[in-house]
Amino acid sequence: xxxxSQHPSRVICKSGTSVKIECRSLDxxxxxxxxxxxxxxxxxxxxxxxxxxxxxxxxxxVEKDKFLINHASLTxxxxxxxxxxxxxxxxxxxxxxxxxxxEAFFGQGTRLTVV
Amino acid sequence: GQSLEQPSEVTAVEGAIVQxxxxxxTSGFYGLSWYxxxxxxxxxFLSYNGLDGLEETGRFSSFLSxxxxxxxxxxxxxxxxxxxxxxxxxxxxxxxxxxxxGTRLLVRP
Numbered sequence: 001x002x003x004x005s006q007h008p009s010r011v012i013c014k015s016g017t018s019v020k021i022e023c024r025s026l027d028x029x030x031x032x033x034x035x036x037x038x039x040x041x042x043x044x045x046x047x048x049x050x051x052x053x054x055x056x057x058x059x060x061x062v063e064k065d066k067f068l069i070n071h072a073s074l075t076x077x078x079x080x081x082x083x084x085x086x087x088x089x090x091x092x093x094x095x096x097x098x099x100x101x102x103e104a105f106f107g108q109g110t111r112l113t114v115v
Numbered sequence: 116g117q118s119l120e121q122p123s124e125v126t127a128v129e130g131a132i133v134q135x136x137x138x139x140x141t142s143g144f145y146g147l148s149w150y151x152x153x154x155x156x157x158x159x160f161l162s163y164n165g166l167d168g169l170e171e172t173g174r175f176s177s178f179l180s181x182x183x184x185x186x187x188x189x190x191x192x193x194x195x196x197x198x199x200x201x202x203x204x205x206x207x208x209x210x211x212x213x214x215x216x217g218t219r220l221l222v223r224p
Contacts, residue, residue, distance in 0.1 A: 095212075
C-alpha cells in the first residue's frame, strides 16, 4: 500500500508553546487528509478534514483557532497545536487519500505530551 | 449523529475463533470498515463491507447486515500477535471515517 509519513513520532513541549505535526504522502498525491486524536484506551476521534488548497472542515467541538491545519500541497498537511496545554496531550494521527473512491492510509501517529 | 457500539474487551485462547460485534446508528452509511491497532501504533486496515454479506481475507472475515445495522469481525486460528484493539468504523476510508469505541482483544496461550 501507499506510504504516509508522520513526523515527529513523539514530542514533549512546555505548556503555552505551539507544536507542529507534519503528515506527508510519500508515493502519491493526497487530495484529502484527515486528522484524528486518540486519548489512552479510547477511540479515534476525527478532528478535521482538509482538502488541498482549501480551508479545513472541523468537526463539532474542535477549536479551529487552536488546531491549525494547513494543506498547501498535494503531499503535505500540517497540524499546529497552538498554546498547548496538558489536556492537549494525546496521540494525533493523520490519514491521507489520493482521490474519491481511493483507499486512505494512516500515518504512524504523533504522541504529544505537554508539560 | 452517529454512534457505533462494540464490546470493550474480549479474551480468547490461541488457535480459537473470536467474533467482535459492532452495531451502529448513522445518518448516512458508506459501509463498515475494520481496523486493527496495536498499543502505540497507528490503525491498519483489515476489511471493508459495502454490501450485505461476508467478506473473507485470510484468517479474518467481516460480515454486514445493513437492515440490522450490524456487523462483525471474525478472527480464526488466533495467534498471540492478534492481541490488539479492533475498531469498527462507518464510512469507507475514502470518505471520512467515524470509529467505534474499540474492542481490546487479549489472546492467551
